[in-house]
Amino acid sequence: MNKKDWLKRKDLEYKNNELFYGNIRCNDLAEQYGTPVYVINEIIIRERYNVLKELLDSVYTNNEIHYAVKANSNLSVLKILNSEGASVDCSSAGEVFLSLKAGFPSDKILYTGNMFTNEDFRYAIENGVGINLDSISQLDRLTRIYEDLGKEKGAISFRINPEFGAGHHAHTITAGREIKFGILNNQVIEAYKKAKDYGFTRFGTHIHIGSGIIDATDYEKAIGKYIDIVMNLADTLDIKFEFIDFGGGLGIPYNPEQEPLDLDKYKEIVIKPMVDLLEQHKIGKPVIKIEPGRFIVAEAGIILTQINTKKDNGYKKFLGVDAGFNTLIRPTMYGSYHHIIPCQIHENSDVKEYDIAGPICESGDILGKNRKFPEPIEEDYLAILDSGAYGFVMSSVYNSRPRAPEVLIKGKKSYIIREAEEFKDLIKKQKVPKHLN
Numbered sequence: 001m002n003k004k005d006w007l008k009r010k011d012l013e014y015k016n017n018e019l020f021y022g023n024i025r026c027n028d029l030a031e032q033y034g035t036p037v038y039v040i041n042e043i044i045i046r047e048r049y050n051v052l053k054e055l056l057d058s059v060y061t062n063n064e065i066h067y068a069v070k071a072n073s074n075l076s077v078l079k080i081l082n083s084e085g086a087s088v089d090c091s092s093a094g095e096v097f098l099s100l101k102a103g104f105p106s107d108k109i110l111y112t113g114n115m116f117t118n119e120d121f122r123y124a125i126e127n128g129v130g131i132n133l134d135s136i137s138q139l140d141r142l143t144r145i146y147e148d149l150g151k152e153k154g155a156i157s158f159r160i161n162p163e164f165g166a167g168h169h170a171h172t173i174t175a176g177r178e179i180k181f182g183i184l185n186n187q188v189i190e191a192y193k194k195a196k197d198y199g200f201t202r203f204g205t206h207i208h209i210g211s212g213i214i215d216a217t218d219y220e221k222a223i224g225k226y227i228d229i230v231m232n233l234a235d236t237l238d239i240k241f242e243f244i245d246f247g248g249g250l251g252i253p254y255n256p257e258q259e260p261l262d263l264d265k266y267k268e269i270v271i272k273p274m275v276d277l278l279e280q281h282k283i284g285k286p287v288i289k290i291e292p293g294r295f296i297v298a299e300a301g302i303i304l305t306q307i308n309t310k311k312d313n314g315y316k317k318f319l320g321v322d323a324g325f326n327t328l329i330r331p332t333m334y335g336s337y338h339h340i341i342p343c344q345i346h347e348n349s350d351v352k353e354y355d356i357a358g359p360i361c362e363s364g365d366i367l368g369k370n371r372k373f374p375e376p377i378e379e380d381y382l383a384i385l386d387s388g389a390y391g392f393v394m395s396s397v398y399n400s401r402p403r404a405p406e407v408l409i410k411g412k413k414s415y416i417i418r419e420a421e422e423f424k425d426l427i428k429k430q431k432v433p434k435h436l437n
């Protein structure tokens with residue numbers, strides 16, 4: 001895609017050599033809030049949600065988009081999506097807590113956990129939240145807890161592992177025989193039969209094959225197998241499903257050279273085959289669900305960081321910045337590419353190649369390798385793009401660097417939505433035993 005259009009789809013634009021996010025100069029944001037700072041763009045979140053909603057509505061109106069909270073769990077982000085009518089998918093009781101705090105009604109919250117503890121189950125049941133189980137063994141404990149609490153059994157669903165996975169990195173492929181998630185086909189009938197025997201009467205099914213899928217054909221095999229499994233299950237046990245969940249995984253173009261996910265192709269490969277079969281099998285009129293995280297928020301966020309060091313060791317040039325893998329771990333953890341661009345371009349500057357290095361005391365703290373830039377000066381700001389998903393949520397205070405703040409922009413306005421942590425936060429939860437005082 002041409003670079004200008006690629007930036008424009010993320011609401012970024014250069015005017016007179018200065019970078020604007022929405023209608024705000026990035027330098028102004030950096031100066032007002034300090035760096036590093038995560039900046040989230042409300043308009044893009046709403047737009048991405050609605051693109052997907054219209055896509056689903058065009059083929060089957062009985063659908064729900066469960067935003068995957070793990071991608072960005074800031075309360076304001078959740079409230080934006082709640083106001084659009086989204087549902088949510090949570091991977092922990094903490095995410096259920098945040099979703100409830102953001103105002104999601106419990107029937108719009110699905111908890112797809114793995115390695116559930118009894119406390120997780122109790123929290124979900126007490127709050128009336130639906131559960132996607134990850135193993136048959138968990139069903140015994142779940143049933144016992146329902147009975148202990150004297151609560152009516154809610155909808156039950158198992159995460160099915162269709163054995164065909166996909167994703168941008170081995171760590172994000174979540175289906176396959178060697179993968180820890182879900183139950184394989186050979187256990188599916190047993191799982192649902194057991195649930196029926198335990199007195200569950202409301203059922204759903206779930207898959208999530210991986211994350212960062214930019215070519216929709218990568219879904220093809222998994223979806224084919226999933227649909228076969230669901231149809232066979234419905235026919236064998238005479239189950240009417242309340243929902244069929246296709247998980248998330250929809251990728252975004254992190255690199256200007258990448259084409260965005262072809263949404264029509266996604267619709268044809270993932271959603272339509274299921275819809276086409278609904279009439280032929282008596283499985284009820286299930287809600288079709290998807291669980292995108294990255295697609296909705298990744299391109300709705302940037303990190304602004306300041307250059308504090310220019311170094312040329314004779315072999316390599318480095319730009320040292322104040323964001324590191326404590327701020328954005330994806331490049332270090334997965335070798336992920338994030339486009340990095342200057343917030344201002346100086347007239348007549350030569351283009352040179354740099355590694356963008358963070359301040360963490362490890363050589364792996366490189367946010368971008370061999371990046372070509374018009375030569376900047378120390379104290380200039382840079383923008384690290386597509387960090388709205390799996391950015392802040394995966395941050396840490398490694399090297400005892402307090403976490404950066406989060407700011408929301410909408411049109412010309414900006415709002416602080418999470419304050420910067422301070423040194424005193426580093427010791428807030430620590431206790432020193434008497435003999436050391």
Ligand code: LLP
Nearest residue numbers: 068208211212248249250291292293294390
């Ligand atoms: N549903 C389930 C059950 C999931 O496990 C996930 C992601 C999603 C939905 C949302 O996937 P998405 O649409 O965002 O791809 N930290 C990695 C991504 C890990 C995703 C884990 N599960 C990264 O930074 O790329």
